[in-house]
Amino acid sequence: MHVAADDLGRLGTDDRYRLRVLATARRLSRYDTISHWSAAALWGLPAVDGWPDEIHSTVPAGSGLCPNRTLRRHRTRTPEAETLHVAGLPVTSLARTVIDVAGTASFSAAVAVADAALFSVGRGDHDGLSLLSFRSALSGALDELGRAPGSARARRVIDFADERANRPGESLSRVTMHLIGAPPPELQFRVIGASGRIWHTDFGWPEFGAAAEFDGRAKYSDPQFLRSRTPADVVYDEKVREDDIRPSVRTFGRWDWSTARSPKRMASALQRLGVPVGRD
Incomplete structure (x- = not known):
């Protein structure tokens, strides 16, 4: 993927990071699923503390894949039940993305992501998702975490999140x-x-x-x-x-x-x- 320097300079920080995520497509293994902040970018969710330097993906714990200069790989023993494709890339579902961010980011940044996801669902931006079904999906993703690191902080974020907050x-x-x-x-x-x-x-x-x-x-x-x-x-x-x-x-x-x-x-x-x- 090639973008002219002048065009890149006109992009905001959100679009520039999203472009970096898209540019990783040819470097992904068949086990990589774009996740965490990188999935949030593709879902159009906000990053009030700024975007990370690296691209995030999640891989099965037994895949043998390790992080590299391009990807920060998170390992999971719970297979992603609903990997979707956004802009041609395998991406964690909206609910799983929110939970992954909620379990690893600051409380304020995670609440902004959760609020924005809830607001977009309530506005009808996601076919087949209602606030009720999305809240259920969030609960299911929390249950999958069990007592894993970050589960308590993720639950705190979801309990605090509110679909009426329509801006970060x-x-x-x-x-x-x-x-x-x-x-x-x-x-x-x-x-x-x-x-x-x-x-x-x-x-x-x-x-x-x-x-x-x-x-x-x-x-x-x-x-x-x-x-x-x-x-x-x-x-x-x-x-x-x-x-x-x-x-x-x-x-x-x-x-x-x-x-x-x-x-x-x-x-x-x-x-x-x-x-x-x-x-x-």
Whole structure:
């Protein structure tokens, strides 16, 4: 696979790593299944801590295959029940991919992956998968792990994951709130604006009359969020929306990645909203 340097330079980090995964196709043995973070990339899942340097695959424990300069090979005694093909490569199923990441990555990065997978299933991106069947598949993949290393942390991630968190910044914010002992927010919090229009904010604490939004750069630059609007249009639309919401709540706040990642900044942001921080 050859990509012109100019074209490669225009790719984002997600696409560049995905391209590296695709480029390993001719180096795979018949036992290799793309897995962990490399499978997550092919499934379109986020990496809030950045992508790894290596390509990950899983092989049967008795295959005799070892890691090499190209592949970081994970061994399993439990054969993958559902190896699928994505972009022409053998890849662990979406559920198995989530569990593999959940058992090996940081809690925040793994929650972002699990949330994103659940959201994409709920949105109907995966034929034949419903939230109910996908949750069942996740439970089955957890059961296969048994008491293997990483099983407890994977279960913690799945128990915490929520399909209503539709952006990685929201997932990271939830994790940071959890770590500082803040009360869990209602996600996609329903607010009836002053105009009578119904809005949904990323986070809400009705008991404190507070609502908040995660505001990443993507909202003002990503075509998925722009929907044929200019960044200036989005800024204006957000202002109109916020002006309609504010009379219906006691406090309203916004934050970006720097706050979502920082316990200190998150604590300050929540306290300004009147949301208590710290467990009793």
